[in-house]
Amino acid sequence: MTAQPATSQPVKARPSSPRIYVLPTRLGGAFVLLSLLTLVGCINYLLSLGYALTFLLLSVWVVCAVHASRALVGAGVKVTLPDRAFAGAPLSLGAALTAPALATQPLGLRVGTALLWLEGQDESVGQAAGIQVAGVGADSASGTLTLPAFERGPQRLPTLRLEGHDPLGLWRSSVYPAAGDMGSSQPPPFLVYPAPEEQAPPPPLDQHTGQAAETRRAAGDEEVHGLREYRPGDAPRRIAWKQAARTGTLFTRTYDAPQAAALALDYGATAAGDTEARVSRLCAWVLEAERRGCEFSLELPGTRLERAAGDAQVRRALELLARYERPELPPLPARRWPGPSLREGRP
Numbered sequence: 011m012t013a014q015p016a017t018s019q020p021v022k023a024r025p026s027s028p029r030i031y032v033l034p035t036r037l038g039g040a041f042v043l044l045s046l047l048t049l050v051g052c053i054n055y056l057l058s059l060g061y062a063l064t065f066l067l068l069s070v071w072v073v074c075a076v077h078a079s080r081a082l083v084g085a086g087v088k089v090t091l092p093d094r095a096f097a098g099a100p101l102s103l104g105a106a107l108t109a110p111a112l113a114t115q116p117l118g119l120r121v122g123t124a125l126l127w128l129e130g131q132d133e134s135v136g137q138a139a140g141i142q143v144a145g146v147g148a149d150s151a152s153g154t155l156t157l158p159a160f161e162r163g164p165q166r167l168p169t170l171r172l173e174g175h176d177p178l179g180l181w182r183s184s185v186y187p188a189a190g191d192m193g194s195s196q197p198p199p200f201l202v203y204p205a206p207e208e209q210a211p212p213p214p215l216d217q218h219t220g221q222a223a224e225t226r227r228a229a230g231d232e233e234v235h236g237l238r239e240y241r242p243g244d245a246p247r248r249i250a251w252k253q254a255a256r257t258g259t260l261f262t263r264t265y266d267a268p269q270a271a272a273l274a275l276d277y278g279a280t281a282a283g284d285t286e287a288r289v290s291r292l293c294a295w296v297l298e299a300e301r302r303g304c305e306f307s308l309e310l311p312g313t314r315l316e317r318a319a320g321d322a323q324v325r326r327a328l329e330l331l332a333r334y335e336r337p338e339l340p341p342l343p344a345r346r347w348p349g350p351s352l353r354e355g356r357p
Contacts, residue, residue, distance in 0.1 A: 081174030122168030
């Protein structure tokens, strides 16, 4: 009887819990130092009741370490980036934290050197040192964390770290949430757009379409263009009540205005100083084209964006300006966060 060869089956990686670091705070260090000094005094003067007090204090110190280690169990955080981030302006991050320990104590989210404490109270609202906090539930909270300004180009947020402490504040626990751990996610790299120039000169018109564009019409609020069927959400002041009274059907008035002339945004036409000054002026012109709602083209050395309008055109233009003469980010190191790594095939 021949033995059948054993078939190998792939072993799925088993996700490991993130490593929690527990260290004493300054108050905790002073507390244990005082307890040790009390122990020395009891030994020198043979104080029987002093031994009891000293070991009680040391027991409290150890028990608080256990509470601190459990503060971040089951915690999860999700950080959202703003739609647009400009160089030279503070970056506001939205943070949503969920943890069972939020019902009894606040937890902190540290991004680089900035720290945001969140507390799971139903109607808690606070503001301090550029931090705005608003609780949304007993075991969840959300807030806004303000970071210092970033430079133009591709950027990556500093390492995220969750922090907790025991009820007495003697110990501080920390954990580095990696992608997939504790329901957390590290935000992807993002682009910081150039700072728009203040009081920039008017953007140049497209000489080929500037005159013809004045005779065309576009959506606006100047003149009545026609009627269309009513849609839920239309403003009552736009409803044609006279036609509705005659026909029994609601109609909404539509308006238009002369279409703005197209703009030709050229790097060589900025007449500014260095590269940053030119890119800053182009950014101001792109935002002005967005405000006008007109078509525009953008030309950079080696790159040209054809004339178009809309949010997609503005986004592409800002991305080109953000990446202009800026290197791409290097890949993350293999061990960005402390703790055990996940290896495929580990039992």
